[in-house]
Amino acid sequence: xxxxxxxxxxxxxxxxxxxxxxxxxxxxxxxxxxxxxxxxxxxxxxxxxxxxxxxxxxxxxxxxxxxxxxxxxxxxxxxxxxxxxxxxxxxxxxxxxxxxxxxxxxxxxxxxxxxxxxxxxxxxxxxxxxxxxxxxxxxxxxxxxxxxxxxxxxxxxxxxxxxxxxxxxxxxxxxxxxxxxxxxxxxxxxxxxxxxxxxxxxxxxxxxxxxxxxxxxxxxxxxxx
Amino acid sequence: xxxxxxxxxxxxxxxxxxxxxxxxxxxxxxxxxxxxxxxxxxxxxxxxxxxxxxxxxxxxxxxxxxxxxxxxxxxxxxxxxxxxxxxxxxxxxxxxxxxxxxxxxxxxxxxxxxxxxxxxxxxxxxxxxxxxxxxxxxxxxxxxxxxxxxxxxxxxxxxxxxxxxxxxxxxxxxxxxxxxxxxxxxxxxxxxxxxxxxxxxxxxxxxxxxxxxxxxxxxxxxxxxxxxxxxxxxxxxxxxxxxxxxxxxxxxxxxxxxxxxxxxxxxxxxxxxxxxxxxxxxxxxxxxxxxxxxxxxxxxxxxxxxxxxxxxxxxxxxxxxxxxxxxxxxxxxxxxxxxxxxxxxxxxxxxxxxxxxxxxxxxxxxxxxxxxxxxxxxxxxxxxxxxxxxxxxxxxxxxxxxxxxxxxxxxxxxxxxxxxxxxxxxxxxxxxxxxxxxxxxxxxxxxxxxxxxxxxxxxxxxxxxxxxxxxxxxxxxxxxxxxxxxxx
Numbered sequence: 246x247x248x249x250x251x252x253x254x255x256x257x258x259x260x261x262x263x264x265x266x267x268x269x270x271x272x273x274x275x276x277x278x279x280x281x282x283x284x285x286x287x288x289x290x291x292x293x294x295x296x297x298x299x300x301x302x303x304x305x306x307x308x309x310x311x312x313x314x315x316x317x318x319x320x321x322x323x324x325x326x327x328x329x330x331x332x333x334x335x336x337x338x339x340x341x342x343x344x345x346x347x348x349x350x351x352x353x354x355x356x357x358x359x360x361x362x363x364x365x366x367x368x369x370x371x372x373x374x375x376x377x378x379x380x381x382x383x384x385x386x387x388x389x390x391x392x393x394x395x396x397x398x399x400x401x402x403x404x405x406x407x408x409x410x411x412x413x414x415x416x417x418x419x420x421x422x423x424x425x426x427x428x429x430x431x432x433x434x435x436x437x438x439x440x441x442x443x444x445x446x447x448x449x450x451x452x453x454x455x456x457x458x459x460x461x462x463x464x465x466x467x468x469x470x
Numbered sequence: 471x472x473x474x475x476x477x478x479x480x481x482x483x484x485x486x487x488x489x490x491x492x493x494x495x496x497x498x499x500x501x502x503x504x505x506x507x508x509x510x511x512x513x514x515x516x517x518x519x520x521x522x523x524x525x526x527x528x529x530x531x532x533x534x535x536x537x538x539x540x541x542x543x544x545x546x547x548x549x550x551x552x553x554x555x556x557x558x559x560x561x562x563x564x565x566x567x568x569x570x571x572x573x574x575x576x577x578x579x580x581x582x583x584x585x586x587x588x589x590x591x592x593x594x595x596x597x598x599x600x601x602x603x604x605x606x607x608x609x610x611x612x613x614x615x616x617x618x619x620x621x622x623x624x625x626x627x628x629x630x631x632x633x634x635x636x637x638x639x640x641x642x643x644x645x646x647x648x649x650x651x652x653x654x655x656x657x658x659x660x661x662x663x664x665x666x667x668x669x670x671x672x673x674x675x676x677x678x679x680x681x682x683x684x685x686x687x688x689x690x691x692x693x694x695x696x697x698x699x700x701x702x703x704x705x706x707x708x709x710x711x712x713x714x715x716x717x718x719x720x721x722x723x724x725x726x727x728x729x730x731x732x733x734x735x736x737x738x739x740x741x742x743x744x745x746x747x748x749x750x751x752x753x754x755x756x757x758x759x760x761x762x763x764x765x766x767x768x769x770x771x772x773x774x775x776x777x778x779x780x781x782x783x784x785x786x787x788x789x790x791x792x793x794x795x796x797x798x799x800x801x802x803x804x805x806x807x808x809x810x811x812x813x814x815x816x817x818x819x820x821x822x823x824x825x826x827x828x829x830x831x832x833x834x835x836x837x838x839x840x841x842x843x844x845x846x847x848x849x850x851x852x853x854x855x856x857x858x859x860x861x862x863x864x865x866x867x868x869x870x871x872x873x874x875x876x877x878x879x880x881x882x883x884x885x886x887x888x889x890x891x892x893x894x895x896x897x898x899x900x901x902x903x904x905x906x907x908x909x910x911x912x913x914x915x916x917x918x919x920x921x922x923x924x925x926x927x928x929x930x931x932x933x934x935x936x937x938x939x940x941x942x943x944x945x946x947x948x949x950x951x952x953x954x955x956x957x958x
Contacts (some may be wrong), residue, residue, distance in 0.1 A: 253715075254714055254716060260711040260712050260714060260847075261711045261712075262492075263492065263573060263711075264575075264643075266707070266710050266716075267645040267647045268645065270645075270647055270648070270710070270716060270717065271645040271647075273716060273721055274720065274721055274724070287719065287771070291722065291725075291767070294764070294767065295764055298760065298761060298763060298764055301760070302760050302761060305753070305757055306754065306757045309749065309750075310749075311748070311749035311750050311753070314748065314749075314750070315748045316748070317748060317749045317750075318747070319749055320749040320750075320752060320753050320813070
């Protein structure tokens with residue numbers, strides 16, 4: 246900097262003296278704005294550089310903050326996409342637990358906690374061919390509901406099963422995942438031993454019956470027996 | 471005589487104060503600096519020997535493997551502790567005390583407590599290193615000394631560091647210079663970071679991941695806020711003094727200072743990238759490290775700007791040669807920190823010998839070389855005699871410069887190579903390890919060269935001390951009679 250050349254340190258054979266070092270540098274600090282030689286490029290460059298650093302680093306922090314979560318160890322984590330992908334990979338035990346929770350909150354009101362139902366109105370789920378049989382049928386029942394008489398183990402029941410799926414007139418609007426959990430639960434609880442039902446299967450059935458607007462009746466479900 | 475000649479223009483500032491005469495200040499520091507530099511050099515020789523043994527054991531594991539006290543697992547932490555707390559701290563105390571006294575223009579009013587503190591410090595380091603060799607290491611990098619040694623260090627630190635504030639208070643100077651900013655930060659930061667690290671890691675250990683965060687925070691701060699700050703203080707003082715011209719773009723120095731202090735204290739966490747700590751902690755560490763680019767640019771303008779066009783002076787001035795080497799090492803080490811914070815780069819270098827190269831570059835190439843340069847300038851002034859042998863200084867510089875370059879270069883290249891091979895699943899782990907052998911061997915050759923340079927420095931120092939001792943006896947009497955004046 247040419248400004249520095251205006252300041253000379255007093256020096257001996259031993260180097261510059263301490264007093265002159267301090268005095269000259271103190272002047273350099275206080276006189277930095279002196280417009281002696283007009284336009285200076287360096288302060289402008291530094292201002293731009295410092296601003297760029299602050300800007301870029303702030304973006305970096307926001308982008309890789311990983312939700313400030315103590316449980317996240319990968320800086321590329323994004324809570325939005327991670328929420329779906331995390332529950333997609335539930336273990337079989339977690340699926341059963343999730344299904345049991347939904348069942349006890351809602352289904353157990355009619356079908357009872359022990360799955361035995363109520364005589365004449367709500368059919369039992371234990372060892373029922375409707376539950377452990379063809380998955381096409383049980384998925385349809387849950388999605389759109391079921392009205393009218395149905396027969397289980399030789400006894401007739403006449404209740405009104407509401408629609409749980411995201412269908413017209415459905416009061417519950419459960420997503421495919423929740424439906425697959427609760428179906429897997431009732432197919433494997435109380436001694437039932439049927440295959441689990443996947444979310445994809447539920448979605449497939451829902452797509453096939455997209456035009457349906459009212460609950461099923463037992464005769465209508467004969468083809469899916 | 472090594473007194474500064476005063477320009478009549480500035481003389482009026484301190485004409486009334488006897489303590490502003492540089493020779494009185496130097497004389498008052500003669501006894502403590504003798505003890506501090508002597509202990510620093512003895513520890514340096516011990517550290518040099520231990521580093522050769524440890525480096526040799528890395529590629530020849532049978533070396534000294536029949537005695538548990540000198541196995542690699544104990545030698546390496548002992549070497550690191552001797553180097554940091556034995557050499558590094560004693561030398562930093564000596565340089566910071568002298569710089570503060572000269573810049574504040576205050577003489578040391580007495581040195582009894584200071585000498586007691588130095589004795590405590592060295593006893594503490596001896597106990598700590600003995601504890602490591604006996605198997606009581608804490609296993610925390612740069613905090614290896616066992617808990618029974620460290621409280622003594624803390625007390626000793628207080629007894630020693632307080633005198634820098636005493637001479638500042640006693641001094642007549644009205645201006646604060648950049649060197650003093652850095653000295654204050656170093657002197658005030660160390661007790662804080664050391665106490666936090668000792669309490670939270672050794673005495674009342676915190677649980678789990680937090681330990682590694684605190685350890686990385688401590689190691690980063692120990693380097694940037696203590697060692698680098700002391701060395702920067704020396705650079706800011708000796709560059710204008712030896713070049714006989716002001717620091718160029720000096721008005722930027724305060725910006726560089728604040729950015730280094732504020733962001734540097736976070737930057738150490740970068741070494742946890744890829745480790746088992748929450749991602750946001752790593753991100754903050756990396757962001758703070760990126761910010762070090764600002765002080766880096768300012769150091770380039772300040773230091774390289776001052777040095778530009780003064781290459782001829784390097785030939786005559788040994789202190790300037792060491793300090794210039796240190797300046798380049800500082801710029802390189804800051805650059806290595808910034809690159810190490812980039813995830814793609816860290817994925818290769820993290821947990822390889824590259825980090826060891828970075829540490830060597832910082833602690834030896836930068837801090838130690840700058841301190842060597844400072845001592846080459848300080849000793850003749852304090853002892854009022856020239857260095858005993860110029861050839862030994864040349865040996866010291868050449869051996870150190872080649873040695874450091876060899877150690878840092880081979881560990882860095884070997885580390886990157888190691889990282890690339892580790893990332894390749896088709897290469898067996900044992901062949902990755904054996905591929906590092908040639909690099910480790912050339913690094914130990916570098917350690918031997920460094921040790922030769924240290925030996926040359928020690929011989930030269932004790933020779934000079936012997937030359938000066940004759941007049942020292944008389945000057946102690948002089949000092950005793952001068953003291954009542956100096957304390958005023």
